[in-house]
Amino acid sequence: MLGPHEVVTIGLSHHTAPVSLRERLAMPSDAVGRHLLRLREDKVAQEGFILSTCNRVEIYALVDGADMGQRLSRYIAGAHGLTWRELDPHLYRYQGADAVAHLFRVASSLDSLVVGEPQILGQVKDAFRIAAEQRAVGRFLGPLMRRTLTVAKRVRTETRIGRESVSVGSAGVELAQQVFGELAGRRVLLVGAGEMGRLVAQSMLGQGVAEIIVANRTYQNAVTLAELFGGTAVHLDQLTRYLEQVDIVVTSTGATSYLLTRAMMAPILRARRYRPLFLVDLSVPRNIEPSVHDLEGAYLFNVDDLTEVAQRGLLRRREEASRAEAIVQHEASRCYRSLGARSADPVIAAMTRRAEDARRRELDRSEAILRTMPAKERQVVEAMSKAMFKRFLHDAIAQAHQLGERGDEDGLKLLGEIFGASHPTSEEDDDAR
Template sequence: MENGPKEKILILGLNHRTAPVEVRECFALKNVSEHPLAILKRELPEAEEVLFLSTCNRVEFILVSKTSDQTLKSLKEILVRTTGLEVARFEDHLYFYENRDAVRHLFRVASGLDSLVLGEPQILGQVKEAYREAVEYRTTGPILNRLLHKTFSVAKRVRTETGIGSHAVSVSYAAVELAKKIFGSLKGRTALLVGAGEMAELAAQHLISAGVSRMLVANRTLSRAIELAERFRGKAYGLEELPECLLETDIVITSTGAPGYVITRDMVKPLLRKRRLRPLFFIDIAVPRDVEPAVNELENIYVFDIDDLKQVVEENLGRRKQEALRAEKIVEEEVLKFERWLRELAVYPTIKALREKAEAIRRRELEKTLGRLDLSPEEKEAIETLTESLIQKLLHDPISYLKSGYHREGREAIVTVRRIFNLDQEEPGSSPTFEELSGAEEATEIPKKWH
């Protein structure tokens, strides 16, 4: 994208491969007093467009900026202030992508190719939610709007044309697989879900399929706990009733969005005697973590966090790897298409100025000619059509030269056409709108009210 517009697409982030959970949970920015996008919009003026993606396994900042070095420097300073970590504590865990590599990375993320569980579908919904929030905070513009629409269509194409999403494998599924490894069989067991979001719902489905006989659901909002519990013929509790729930259960899967620990050592320790030291397994798939690590120190209590699921995940990848190769080819093809569109951003103002100048000349000369002739409306319409057709045919070759020659010869094509047609003496025209550039074919991916 070297000959594209001055704006660069940047991605700075960390994920399950580059950073431990204790660093990732700081970057989730759950404890800040306002939405991260509000902070970035105010404190990162170097970035013209911003999107913030935060999931259990990754935190990424997707930016559009003309000054990449200064933007990254300012962003790291903001992260120091908001996370409480020194740069030296997190810098080695960060990855950075620019332009083509950034586009490829985002396409791969949304398609499930960069997930902890290869091909897991939840990430696409999380990317869409991040985009919805960015539109709500007005931090997107023409480039990110187009990029995100294209991201959604690429992910859809990957799902449709490959088997990357076959065989139910997700973080929730991996959690249940881990529980099965621990107990051998889940038949007759009682499971407790702490949190009633999408991840908990998926975990509940897998637990029932694995043979769990009794399901408990604890959630901060009791109505949501009741709704989920009824769906799986279980029992609902509020979070204040957690000690009572823990007395009855064998397996606990936590997935709340709470900023701090929901289950602590002090909560669990008094229950050991009442449980008669029956084993209790916590599988914590939340980021930030729901279960205090010190709980793992108690007798016959075992705590696994999301990083512990990696081994289980690896065992479920085999059937998807071949399909992933096909998905990677689709991603590369779509990266090239987006790169071509991005490059044409620099060509578009010249094409627009060329068409406007030709149209102005056509209308001026047509008015002079028609003013001297006594013609019927039909005859005037015929001449109008004729002149429009002449202009289109005359402009076809220079516009084609701009679009193709630009890629081969860089900005020389633009300079040549502007000089030949003396465009710099005319109004160059305004920048293209997002609707003009992106077309209507992808508008169905995001509700119109988001634009």
């Protein structure tokens, strides 16, 4: 428990709910802002933020410890015109350290449909930004948001979860990088207008290739595709000329025989002085004779090779996910403890205020004597009195932090009473915010 409150997560995702339900709950950003406002006005939650993506809708909230989010669950159903019975089987609920761990998992892309995908972190950042703009987060969820971004970054840098290729497009890029290193400045020849070829070319464009040349049997289709990539369209019969100039060839046509044969490629590779030529044949049946791969300077990969790289990447991501999970669990319990320590803040603030009042009163009482002292000596007395009170309170403050970390509500209350500083109830805490 965080004082009289608790942090909870209530939501549904692709793991628990079909798209038909997810789409009913999905909220555009302006609706998120409205819901955050209503949650606080109706005193359903003290703090909160909402993560709404195509795969999940989740509300993270600081709620009254006695209620534990029951009202929040009903609010979600009511706000979307659903009955409790319709919604409840698809909802998951986490509280305390588990809720924190779930947020860290989501932001680190461990709970995503494709583990390690990078988009989720941007969506989490957007959710945080909207909540901050609405002033819907404060003493507890504010630090939690900041910590979430740090943990997600740590997972990305300390594991390879986001680095392995998991799509055919990124596998093509990864293989090309093993030949050329950086792809910036390279020239790509796309033969055919097949969907897979487009995907690979698109991924390469994202890596900064200098130019994409599109060759197609139907010239108009080549022109259309070239316009899409900002490239150049050429006729298929000009293929040989361009094969001498480009670095990467991607074929994806419906041709039923080889477009590029060994006999055709051997002199081209020789004319290139065996400068590496990376070829990706995504067509079935294949467009490039497999033995081209045996020629010096040619590196030919087909759709099976790319799929193998993508599948291996997926497997590696899963392996990395267990390492990432350990980081998340460790960080979540640490973060929850530090949030707990924050629940002692009102007691500590009251204790400090009371000590400062007492110090001021004593100094005022001795004002007549202090006035006769030189300014330097008065400063020394002032500093000494501050140091004495600080020293006196040090152990009590440390104790308050520990009680907060342990969630010991009674202990905090007692400590407050000893120092004549009452521990605020949840209602008072809300008002203080």
